[in-house]
Amino acid sequence: MKSCGALMFFSAFLLSGFFLSSLRGQERNKATDKQNTKTESVYVEIGKAPEKARARRNPLEKDPEAVAAGRILFEQRCAECHGDNAEGGKKGPSLRAAEIQNAEPGAIFWILTNGAVRKGMPVWSKLPEPQRWQLVSYIKSLGIAAAKPERSTPATGEPTTVKDSSSPRR
Ligand code: HEC
Numbered sequence: 001m002k003s004c005g006a007l008m009f010f011s012a013f014l015l016s017g018f019f020l021s022s023l024r025g026q027e028r029n030k031a032t033d034k035q036n037t038k039t040e041s042v043y044v045e046i047g048k049a050p051e052k053a054r055a056r057r058n059p060l061e062k063d064p065e066a067v068a069a070g071r072i073l074f075e076q077r078c079a080e081c082h083g084d085n086a087e088g089g090k091k092g093p094s095l096r097a098a099e100i101q102n103a104e105p106g107a108i109f110w111i112l113t114n115g116a117v118r119k120g121m122p123v124w125s126k127l128p129e130p131q132r133w134q135l136v137s138y139i140k141s142l143g144i145a146a147a148k149p150e151r152s153t154p155a156t157g158e159p160t161t162v163k164d165s166s167s168p169r170r
Contacts, residue, residue, distance in 0.1 A: 059133060060137055070136070108139055112124040
């Protein structure tokens, strides 16, 4: 019986812990967040955008030229890391993942403004705000695309085998 009581207590403890941590802004959360950062996806940073930043509307939402302008900016500034079509590159993750495509425009704007410098994502606060919103418009226009299957080594068309050595050097 004693062990049964202990079990009850333990599961109650687990449950309450679960409830507590599912509440927002708990101190507990911060502690567990820290433990989890290693195993979480590359998209945790955008999840840190504060409520106020997320709530911002894209002022260029209805501007048909914003997407085209954003594309040019993207090619100039972002493609080297995120790939020509934002599908992910050597240095930066795909921006066509659901985590980004489903994010609020304000959250994308926030990450551009603040970067994730320690993780290799530069700060773009020097770009004027309208340009940052153009980038947001462009990214949002892409839609979700499955991640690249694998980082396969590009096929060069050249067989890697050594040339036929039927006539060895003397
Ligand atoms: C020097 C390489 C580099 C450049 C240039 C760069 N990024 Fe990134 N970006 C990264 C890396 C690395 C990450 C992943 C950071 C992380 O681990 O959270 C990232 C992440 C992001 C994210 C997702 C945020 C998240 O949660 O990680 C967005 C959105 C993004 N970049 C947009 C852009 C845009 C738009 C530009 C051009 C203005 C740009 N990036 C330029 C390297 C780069």
